[in-house]
Amino acid sequence: MYGSTFGNIFRITTWGESHGRGIGVVVDGCPAGLSLCEEDIQAFLDRRKPGQSRFTTKRKEADQVEILSGVFEGKTTGHPISLMVANTDQRSHDYSEIANCYRPGHADLNYDRKYGFRDYRGGGRSSGRETIGRVAAGAIAAKLLKELGITVSAYTYSIGPVQINRANFSKEEISNNALYMPDTQAAQAAQEYLDKCMRETNSSGGMVECEITGVPAGIGEPAFEKLDAALAKAMFSIGAVKGFEIGEGMEAARLTGLENNDAYRMDTEGQIMKKTNHSGGITGGISDGAPILFRAAFKPTPSIAAPQETVNRQGEEIEIRIKGRHDPIIVPRAVVVVESMAALVILDAMLGSMTTRLDKIKEFFDK
Template sequence: MYGSTFGNILKISTWGESHGAGIGVVIDGCPAGLPLSLEDIQAYLDRRKPGQSRFTTQRKEADTVDILSGVFEGKTTGTPISLMVRNTDQRSHDYSQIADCYRPGHADRNYDIKYGFRDYRGGGRSSGRETIGRVAAGAVAAKILKELGVEVTAYTLSIGPVTIDKSKFDKEEMGRNALYMPDADAAKKAQAYLEDCMKEKNSSGGMVECVIKGVPAGIGEPAFEKLDAALAKAIFSIGAVKSFEVGDGIAAASSDGLHNNDAYRMDEEGNVRKKTNHSGGITGGISDGAPIVLRAAFKPTPSVAAVQETVNRRGENIEISIKGRHDPIIVPRAVVVVESMAAFVILDAMLGSMTTRMDAVKDFFKNL
């Protein structure tokens, strides 16, 4: 299997399986001298760990991170940073019933076709636990971005038919409800909807929105490394993501040029500003200085307890009711995953832009 490494200047390689000894990531290209502690990374991992509410899997994992390399006396050394989280609450026997059949909505059959066999214990590499490495790396990227004045914030935009009211947006509310919704009223409605789904042994999909502030204009490349294309690849690589958009996204298809264009004006300080942000902060693949706004749609959790039709490896039609500990909705735990991947892409693109102009290169060497 190739394809477990992502990035250009800043690179990550994730490793591990859901029911193996552990999950981890190697980060290559992180600058030396960044103050970095276990607490910095653990804070991010705590946002995605299971068992925090009745709307997440009840698998009890502390998801405690260890720093194996790349940090000395509280600062990064410039060498690869290796991070690991051990699996401590595997129940592989929960999956024995599906060892010989294909779960609807899962990649079981595709793995069998591609590799000739599969790790059926929780899905192996296709499990949501693979995102631990992404979140750990995202914590590092976000800390660097913070020192550069860039803030990345993701939240639950919608769950099933319930969408937040932007006029009621309260960032602090995200930490007060189990669904990471910045709208208390919407969170209550969404919880009631999920309760009904669970009574029916069903699950729900939803959407995550991410806003990135402080990215200067000029980040990204005009062809194959467009900033929005890099973000799309990163977000689509998260399991269960089925749609991605920037700015107005799909709504732009039903708009017209005069309404979709963002008019430019000079502000009182002599800076170029946009009157609107239909572009979502990216035009021509390059950041334009406005907040970057992106959204990711997650499908409903495919592991449901209700009876479903499927086939087994012998080609027989069967019915299945999936047992085990599964999230009735993926979205709340995916919020920090989207945030982490977005932070990583933005930082990688900013590092790449440092060599775009000769005056910037000269200034760098003058300061050595």
């Protein structure tokens, strides 16, 4: 399937369907010598697996990862790393009633138009379960970035009308609530809002924010491979994402140049630094040394039990109620997906930047 590969040097190819035998990914371009075991990857997958709280689908999947190749005696070999997660709790019969009609908010109709048929069992490749491969690969990228002193941290920024308060921000709180919000008060208000949505057999959208620290200045390209453009592409490749902004984002359109420009100063060590970070850590498509901060907006879960209008394959207008096990909100489980895709982008861009300057190439090969 065209479009299942992502990245230039650190490349991943995801495979599998929601109700097939399994989901997986092949990672190519990972250097040899990285300590890697299944537990490293499992820690990431456990953050996105279903059944974590009342706000996620009740589908029971252990999502246990298996390393099939590319690792020997606990170290990466430099060859393709193949990872697989078996599907063990499919209920394809839950989708039999929608096999002949098109679910609002889903890609069903477009799949029929493009391929002439579709896998109606959970959406096939358009299912959120496809992100398992991304997260597994992202775990490897994040571990490589950690070796370089770079950390990628994502969390829930908002759910419906409830947004975190920067004054209450606490990274420790992110893992203390089911919604992965760094604000205790916002998390409580968001849970109450979601309970209301669930009573009404409805769903909610929200936003994920991601902060990347430790990225040196000079990563990214000035034209078609801008670092912020690469991050935007990565985020929009996640099925439910409908918006992306970095730094001040949409707010920049309401600011003046004096308000939005980041002034430069000298730090105590005689290095140039930015006084503010309205750019979100990327200027002219290239990292400027400040923390990278962006947000991705997720639409509400389209699979809801409330009645909706649609059309079947015979062209008849009908009413549909979606059955099956679905998340009332995508955002909490998508936090680690955003984090993983961001790690893939940053690592790939850093590897691509290794050949930017002749003096650095000569320095490497002269050793």
